[in-house]
Amino acid sequence: MRTITFLPSYRKIDVDLGTTILDAAQRAGLNINVVCGGQGKCGKCIVYVQSGKTEFDRQKHSRFFTEEELVKGACLACATRMLGDLLVFIPESTLIQEQKILIEGLETEIELHPSVRKYYVELEPPTLTNPSPDLSRLLWGIQKSGGPVAEKMYAPLEMLREIPAMLRHSDWKVTGTIALVPGGYRLIDLQENDTSKRLYGAAIDLGSTTVVVYLWDLVAGNVVGIASNYNKQISCGEDILARVNFARKNGLSKLQALAAESINTALTTASDTAGIDRDDIYEVVVAGNTVMTHMLLGIDPAYIIAEPYVPVVRRALSVAAKRLGIACNPNGGVFAFPAVSDFIGGDIIADILSCGMSEREEVSLLIDIGTNFEVVLGNREWMFSCAGAAGPALEGGEVLFGMRANPGAIDKITIDPETLKPVFSTINGIKPRGMTGSGLIDLLAELLVTCVIDRNGRINTGINNPRIRKATHFSEFVVVWAQDTGIGKDIVITENDIKNLIMSKASVHAACVTLMKEAGQSRHDIATIYFAGAFGNYLNIKNATTIGLIPEIPYDHIKNIGNGAVTGANIALINRRKRKTLDEIALKIAYIELNAEPAFMDEYTSSTFLPHTDLSLFPQVQKMLDACRLLRG
């Protein structure tokens, strides 16, 4: 054994006499650039021997170095063997640099380090003096080209059956695709000639309504296509409950196939647009809620939706794509995000990954609101989560003029404190037809700070303004007069609408506070609040605080991360180290069943005021209310 020390890192390794510097460097974990696979042909693996005895191939070296350079110790790492202890300097240009990538929706860069990689190798054909088996020859070649250590790679039977003919037919020039698997690396594909630049992967947000696909070039490290389409399962039921019941009656296979088809349609759109072959997509990473993930995998979700709400599996899973009918490379794999419970699924884990809260010391609060809401509180040490039904009000349901975020929906409103005239914008800028969730939150907040409504949500009919009137059942506030709408009638908000909105926001706020109490944290301990999902996109953060949807913290510490599910899937696709943390994150998260927490009901009751019974928790809101009280007298 001899010791070789590499500079500038001072990394050391003991190796046998006669080992090449390249082998030693690779075993020391240094990624040296070797395009030719260590045959002394490409001249990329230049290092400088600073002390120690070596033996090298003078002829190979003379092609790349002048006599002067050779005197300085310059040599090819692949064609120089150790004859004693060595001190070797590796210039930065010789090392393969980690590529860093900025993913949409993230503030920091992620290293390009995917689970699947391709290696082009030109192998020496076997001879009587080197009759090593085809597999060893191939794997050593891949190792020399910068791949994993040969002993850690293995080939499944289907590859072993292809290898001998493929190597000889291609004249020993092949591209191997290597995937990281538990316990090692698997050779998942072998192609003739150099296809190493054709390596793609897809990150997918599998929602119950919509499927979003990001297609990545995993060599260049950029997005080459984005596509989305409806989840075709909608034909088996509008919501998840209906679909699980459909599966219970008719079996799961149709829903499984529809989930795969929904992904395939988006995948095809994205790959066609990018002009790439779907066979060059080797990996698909899917973040979805617990039921959607079970359905895609063909695992019975029936027990998730009924007491005691038990998933079959919550770990991350890696599955052959062809087993699921996903139309990528036939040897490609699907990675599904882990879950915590029935409600805290892979989509929420993806949110956590994308906001980075599980990597930081400081405490964050993550909120994902739809018909249901999920809340996660924690940091890199601990995390608590819960989920509940927000009711449809925040999405524009159960509100007279509420609507989804379609054209004509009012998404932003301010109200003039004097005239009470609303100023608003609509989606697509057409005449208003109703109000979306974010518009309703704005409206509620504006009505509160203009003292049109009190902290119970009752309309102050004492104010003399035509917009405030009593209707048959409830008092109401006219947001847009009929002639200015696209529907020919007054768009109003009633006291009943306001009651429904308050009930919804109270659930979310009570859930946040329940977790905070569980963790012994006050609002002052929360460094950041993250909104994930479409809801957050249009939300006015100040108004969300004003109505008491969330605990009050400085407004600039509240962030919207957008589609965290697809961002998290993107991260897990391009960086396998991040992916490896997912199961740990999922295991770390304690799930709090709100219905079993007496604190939740107490807190809910306290939260059915605007913003809350205890105004001291909302000092900024209190200031605004004081100001409006002055205004109204």
Add this chain to the structure above:
Amino acid sequence: MRTITFLPSYRKIDVDLGTTILDAAQRAGLNINVVCGGQGKCGKCIVYVQSGKTEFDRQKHSRFFTEEELVKGACLACATRMLGDLLVFIPESTLIQEQKILIEGLETEIELHPSVRKYYVELEPPTLTNPSPDLSRLLWGIQKSGGPVAEKMYAPLEMLREIPAMLRHSDWKVTGTIALVPGGYRLIDLQENDTSKRLYGAAIDLGSTTVVVYLWDLVAGNVVGIASNYNKQISCGEDILARVNFARKNGLSKLQALAAESINTALTTASDTAGIDRDDIYEVVVAGNTVMTHMLLGIDPAYIIAEPYVPVVRRALSVAAKRLGIACNPNGGVFAFPAVSDFIGGDIIADILSCGMSEREEVSLLIDIGTNFEVVLGNREWMFSCAGAAGPALEGGEVLFGMRANPGAIDKITIDPETLKPVFSTINGIKPRGMTGSGLIDLLAELLVTCVIDRNGRINTGINNPRIRKATHFSEFVVVWAQDTGIGKDIVITENDIKNLIMSKASVHAACVTLMKEAGQSRHDIATIYFAGAFGNYLNIKNATTIGLIPEIPYDHIKNIGNGAVTGANIALINRRKRKTLDEIALKIAYIELNAEPAFMDEYTSSTFLPHTDLSLFPQVQKMLDACRLLRG
């Protein structure tokens, strides 16, 4: 964290407060007997707390212990939690004992520690307070029943799809089958109720002529059936060369199917005889030569048999049995032994495992003789191997009255030094029809030590005895007179026969010496010589030394291991730790190409004497020759 110390081993581990003693013991690697899976029902996990504070379920304990025993610290490990540092004594009766097994052909016992194990578990159904996923519940149950750590086990997709219905249908009482795989443990089967006693495995010697199957009960640790039959590939060609050529013309699928069918026929015979269901066979371990292994796996063997003699793969492989058409449990696996080269295949690695030479400090020489021979020299540090064509003489071919070991073949001979009358035995005791390899070696040795032939193999026609005569072409010695044979003519050995025998034995001896020279070893360094294979069964070890087939060492250091291939397969089947060493063994063995070694040709020439040119290498033989020279004058 609290420390728990176990007696009598003094093993320590740090665990969280509130951990059960059972959990702590399992994490410390102590195998505690828990039949009920840690539910406090079976009363098997009795331990004695010698100091420290615990909390335990008094009701569960009162069923198993008297007040007096409780005072002594007796408790159930599964139902007792640590409240502080503990000192706990585990009686031997509480630990699961490693079972040791004596395998046919071995002198030492092997631990029963198979790669596949079954665990019966009775799970608590999920509740609102314990809604953990089906998979976690099952894996934790298996861990509690003595299985691997839950985090190290995983379930493939097909199992995940079965788990929820199976658990509920069986009322949460199931038997899981767990197989060791790279990177962890895989759940390969799940059955209702307790089937944990039904776990079988098969060890197979896949020879080009014969397939031998040993069927093991992997719970009880005994052989339940043995069967063998011809390799059905014989219909595609008598020898391996012919079969590879058949595959080249007609594709490999027929030969692959015939190999599997040959195994299946023997497997069925063995399992039918034993009265067991083939679906209860979960693992099949196969040792075969390099070409046979490639064929069984469906991997092209064409490049093994022609220059430069390259196998596709030499590592050990684990493959799903159904991929090969092996008729065992549909989720069962096939393990194929690794190889070193074209000639040193899995059968030789199995020989090495069964003679144990790779585990000892002392140097051994292993010889497997058929039409070809393989020789391995080495110890646990290093090994050299070579192979060559012995010629058919040692198997009774190319000898006038040579024959295979069929009824009527003379297998043992001694010759009266005075009368030269042979005394012999035949296979099945019928009248002689010819001579088998071992009979010919006896004959050659006896003719030499009675000075009927000289060291060149020439018959001393000067001796006046009717058995010695000149025939048309060659001088000959009459072994049996016509009237005493089963063929009606004199059974003789000619000078030409003797020449062929000498050429064969010279190859084997020269191969042994070439390896010894390569390794710098003399005959004094060799502690043991092992004969493997059918040839060794009948061989007279002293006579094999006398003719110089092998180097001379003390006779009682020469051993016959019989069918080392099946013995090695048996070991690898019942003990996974031994199996794990196989790839290391294979990698350690250097292969010497005899045709490329000038030393081999020199040594071959020196070995074409009886026993050798240099008599000083055979001191015992020299003594015998001196004695015979005295006799003849």
